[in-house]
Amino acid sequence: MFRIDLKNRKPIYEQVVENFKRLIISGDLCENSRVPSIRDMAKELGVNPNTVQKAYRELEGQKYFYTVLGQGSFIAAPPEEATSAEIALLYEKLSAIIRELIFRGESKGEIQVFINVLGSETK
Amino acid sequence: MFRIDLKNRKPIYEQVVENFKRLIISGDLCENSRVPSIRDMAKELGVNPNTVQKAYRELEGQKYFYTVLGQGSFIAAPPEEATSAEIALLYEKLSAIIRELIFRGESKGEIQVFINVLGSETK
Amino acid sequence: MFRIDLKNRKPIYEQVVENFKRLIISGDLCENSRVPSIRDMAKELGVNPNTVQKAYRELEGQKYFYTVLGQGSFIAAPPEEATSAEIALLYEKLSAIIRELIFRGESKGEIQVFINVLGSETK
Amino acid sequence: MFRIDLKNRKPIYEQVVENFKRLIISGDLCENSRVPSIRDMAKELGVNPNTVQKAYRELEGQKYFYTVLGQGSFIAAPPEEATSAEIALLYEKLSAIIRELIFRGESKGEIQVFINVLGSETK
DNA sequence: GTGGTCTAGACCACT
DNA sequence: GTGGTCTAGACCACC
Numbered sequence: 001m002f003r004i005d006l007k008n009r010k011p012i013y014e015q016v017v018e019n020f021k022r023l024i025i026s027g028d029l030c031e032n033s034r035v036p037s038i039r040d041m042a043k044e045l046g047v048n049p050n051t052v053q054k055a056y057r058e059l060e061g062q063k064y065f066y067t068v069l070g071q072g073s074f075i076a077a078p079p080e081e082a083t084s085a086e087i088a089l090l091y092e093k094l095s096a097i098i099r100e101l102i103f104r105g106e107s108k109g110e111i112q113v114f115i116n117v118l119g120s121e122t123k
Numbered sequence: 124m125f126r127i128d129l130k131n132r133k134p135i136y137e138q139v140v141e142n143f144k145r146l147i148i149s150g151d152l153c154e155n156s157r158v159p160s161i162r163d164m165a166k167e168l169g170v171n172p173n174t175v176q177k178a179y180r181e182l183e184g185q186k187y188f189y190t191v192l193g194q195g196s197f198i199a200a201p202p203e204e205a206t207s208a209e210i211a212l213l214y215e216k217l218s219a220i221i222r223e224l225i226f227r228g229e230s231k232g233e234i235q236v237f238i239n240v241l242g243s244e245t246k
Numbered sequence: 247m248f249r250i251d252l253k254n255r256k257p258i259y260e261q262v263v264e265n266f267k268r269l270i271i272s273g274d275l276c277e278n279s280r281v282p283s284i285r286d287m288a289k290e291l292g293v294n295p296n297t298v299q300k301a302y303r304e305l306e307g308q309k310y311f312y313t314v315l316g317q318g319s320f321i322a323a324p325p326e327e328a329t330s331a332e333i334a335l336l337y338e339k340l341s342a343i344i345r346e347l348i349f350r351g352e353s354k355g356e357i358q359v360f361i362n363v364l365g366s367e368t369k
Numbered sequence: 370m371f372r373i374d375l376k377n378r379k380p381i382y383e384q385v386v387e388n389f390k391r392l393i394i395s396g397d398l399c400e401n402s403r404v405p406s407i408r409d410m411a412k413e414l415g416v417n418p419n420t421v422q423k424a425y426r427e428l429e430g431q432k433y434f435y436t437v438l439g440q441g442s443f444i445a446a447p448p449e450e451a452t453s454a455e456i457a458l459l460y461e462k463l464s465a466i467i468r469e470l471i472f473r474g475e476s477k478g479e480i481q482v483f484i485n486v487l488g489s490e491t492k
Numbered sequence: 493g494t495g496g497t498c499t500a501g502a503c504c505a506c507t
Numbered sequence: 508g509t510g511g512t513c514t515a516g517a518c519c520a521c522c
Contacts, residue, residue, distance in 0.1 A: 007435045011521060018219065025226045048522055078226060090224050094234075095241050096145070097217050103148045103201065104210055111217070112235060118218050132520095134497060160509065171499050176510075184430075189253045193507035193509050257506060264465065271472045294507050324472060336470050340480075341487050342391070343463050349394040349447065350456055357463075358481060364464050378505095380512060406494065417514050422495075439494050439522035494522075500515090507509075 001028075004045055012047055016055035017062075024064055024075055035065065035073045124151075127168050135170055139178035140185075147187055147198060158188065158196050247274075250291055258293055262301035263308075270310055270321055281311065281319045370397075373414050381416055385424035386431075393433055393444060404434065404442050 002019050004012060023029045035041075038056060042049040056073055059065040065073045101111060125142050127135065146152045158164070161179060165172040179196055182188040189199045224234060248265050250258060269275045281287075284302060288295040302319055305311040312322045347357060371388050373381065392398045404410070407425060411418040425442055428434040435445045470480060 006437050009436070009438065011438060013521080021226070022219070022222065025222045051522060054521090079228070087224070087227055087229065090220055090227065091237060094217070094220050094224070094237070096141070097213055097220065098238055098241055099148045100144070101210070101213050101217070104213065105202075105204075106210065108238065111238060114214060114217070115221055115231065115234065115238075118221055136497080162509085172510095173500090174498060177497085179510090190255070190510070191252050191507090192255065192257060192505085192511090194252075195509060259506080267469065267472075268465070271468045297507060300506085325474070333470070333473055333475065336466055336473065337483060340463070340466050340470070340483070342387070343459055343466065344484055344487055345394045346390065347456070347459050347463070350459070351448075351450075352456065354484065357484060360460060360463070361467055361477065361480065361484075364467055382512080408494085417516095418495095419515090420513060423512085425495090436495070437522090438496090438520085441494060495520090497517100497519075499517080502512100502514080504512075505510090 002045065004047070013051050013054040013058065016041075016045070016052060017058050020055070020059055021064060029075050031075055031077050033075050034071075035075065037072055125168070127170075129170075135168075136174050136178040136181065139164075139168070139175060140181050143178070143182055144187060152198050154198055154200050156198050158198065160195055248291065250293070252293075259297050259301040259304065262287075262291070262298060263304050266301070266305055267310060275321050277321055277323050279321050280317075281321065283318055371414070373416075375416075381414075382420050382424040382427065385410075385414070385421060386427050389424070389428055390433060398444050400444055400446050402444050404444065406441055 001023070004015050004019070006012065008015065020029070020035070029035070035056075036044070038049050038052045042052045045052070056065060056067075060067055060073070063076055063079055066076045067073045098111060102108070124146070127138050127142070129135065131138065143152070143158070152158070158179075159167065161172050161175045165175045168175070179188060179190075183190055183196070186199055186202055188196045190196045221234060225231070247269070250261050250265070252258065254261065266275070266281070275281070281302075282290070284295050284298045288298045291298070302311060302313075306313055306319070309322055309325055311319045313319045344357060348354070370392070373384050373388070375381065377384065389398070389404070398404070404425075405413065407418050407421045411421045414421070425434060425436075429436055429442070432445055432448055434442045436442045467480060471477070
C-alpha cells in the first residue's frame with residue numbers, strides 16, 4: 001500500500017520516506033527483510049531513480065534502513081534508545097497539532113479516542 | 124515571545140506564521156487586537172517587508188488575521204465551523220507523529236499523559 | 247440600509263458608492279432628494295470624511311449625484327442615454343460572471359430565474 | 370489569446386489570472402495540460418517572473434491549477450462541488466451588474482437574450 | 493529544467 | 508501612516 005500523490009506540494013522523496021515509515025511501524029515490513037532496489041522502486045512508482053535514492057538515503061540516516069553494499073537495502077531493527085532530542089522534537093510537533101485541533105473545536109476526549117484507535121491498529 | 128531562526132531550513136515566512144498561530148491559540152493575542160504593521164514587524168525581525176507580508180497574507184488566508192485597508196491587520200475571531208478537510212489533515216499529521224513516537228519507544232500511555240498535561244495548560 | 251464591511255478588501259469608498267447605486271436603482275432614494283453631508287455620512291458610518299468625499303466625487307462622476315455649491319449633493323435623474331462604451335464594459339463583466347457561474351455548475355435556467363426575481367424586486 | 374494591458378489599473382497578476390480562467394472555462398485549455406513555466410510566461414509577457422508566480426499561486430489556490438514540484442503547473446480538473454460561498458459571491462456580483470445595466474437603460478429582456486446567446490457559445 | 497524563498501528598493505492606493 | 512504591486516536579481520530545493 002504505497003500512496004504517492006504527485007500533485008501534493010510535499011516532495012515526492014518525503015512521501016516515499018513516510019510511506020516506508022508507516023509500513024515499517026505497522027509491521028507490514030519486517031526487520032531484516034529486503035526492500036526493492038532503487039531502480040525497481042522508481043519504475044513501479046513512476047518517478048525518477050534519483051528521487052528514490054534520496055528517500056532511501058534519508059531512511060538510512062534515520063535508522064529505518066541499513067544497506068549492505070552489493071546486496072541492497074534492508075529494514076533495520078527498531079532503535080534501542082532514541083536520542084532525547086528527537087523525541088523532544090516530536091513532542092514539540094505533537095503539542096502544536098493538538099493545540100490547533102483544540103482551537104479548531106476538537107475536544108481532548110475526541111483526540112484521546114483517536115489515538116487509542118490508532119494504537120490498536122498499530123499494535 | 125517571537126522565535127525566528129534565520130538559519131533554519133524552514134522558510135522565514137512560515138516561522139512567522141507559526142509564531143502567530145501559537146500566540147493566537149494560546150490566547151496571548153486577543154481577538155480584534157492589532158498586530159504590528161508589516162514594516163515594523165520586518166524591522167523588528169530584521170527581515171524584508173515582503174517576507175512579513177507573505178506571512179500576513181497566509182495568516183489572512185487561514186482566517187487568523189483580517190486586514191482593514193489603510194489601518195493594518197488584526198487578529199480574527201476563532202472560526203465558527205472548521206472545514207472537515209482541515210480537521211482531517213490535522214488528524215493525518217497527528218497519526219504520523221504518534222506512529223513515529225511509538226516506534227521511537229514511547230508508549231501510548233506516555234503520550235496520553237502528555238496530552239492531558241497540555242490540555243490543562245491551554246484550558 | 248447601508249452595508250459597510252471594514253474587514254472586506256474592497257475599498258470603503260467603493261462600498262459607499264455601491265450602496266448608493268443600489269439604493270438609487272431600487273428607488274429607495276428619489277430623484278432630486280438630498281443626500282447627507284459628507285461629514286454626517288462619515289460620522290454615521292464611522293469612517294474618515296475623506297473616504298466619503300471620494301465616494302461622492304465618484305458618484306458625481308458617474309452621474310448618480312449632482313452637486314449644488316453651498317447646498318450639498320442630490321440624487322440625479324437616470325441618464326437619458328448611456329454611452330455605448332459603458333454598456334459594453336458592463337456586458338463584458340456580465341459575460342465573465344455568467345461563464346464562471348456555468349463553470350461552477352449553475353445552469354442557464356437557474357441564472358435566468360435569478361435575474362427574473364431580481365427584476366421584480368427592483369421594478 | 371492572452372490579453373495583458375500593462376497600463377491598466379488592474380494588477381498584472383490579476384489580469385493573468387483572469388486570462389487563464391477565461392481560457393479554462395471556454396475549454397481552450399484542457400484538463401491536465403501543462404501551462405508555460407513561470408519563467409517562459411514572464412518572458413513572453415514581458416513582466417517579472419515573480420508577478421507570474423503570484424498569478425499561478427492564485428490560480429492554484431482557486432483550484433484552477435495544480436503544481437508538480439520540479440515539473441511545472443497544470444490545468445486542474447473542474448471542481449466537483451463548488452462551495453456555496455463562492456456561488457453566492459458570484460450571484461452578488463451578478464445582481465450588482467444587472468442592476469446597473471437596468472439603470473443604464475437596458476431591459477431585462479435584452480439581458481436575458483444576451484445570456485442565451487452566451488450560453489449557446491459556451492455549450 | 494522546475495517552482496520557492498528572499499532581498500532591496502520603487503511606486504501606488506487607501507484611510 | 509497602512510497594505511499592495513512590481514521589478515531585478517540572487518540563491519535554494521526538487522526532479
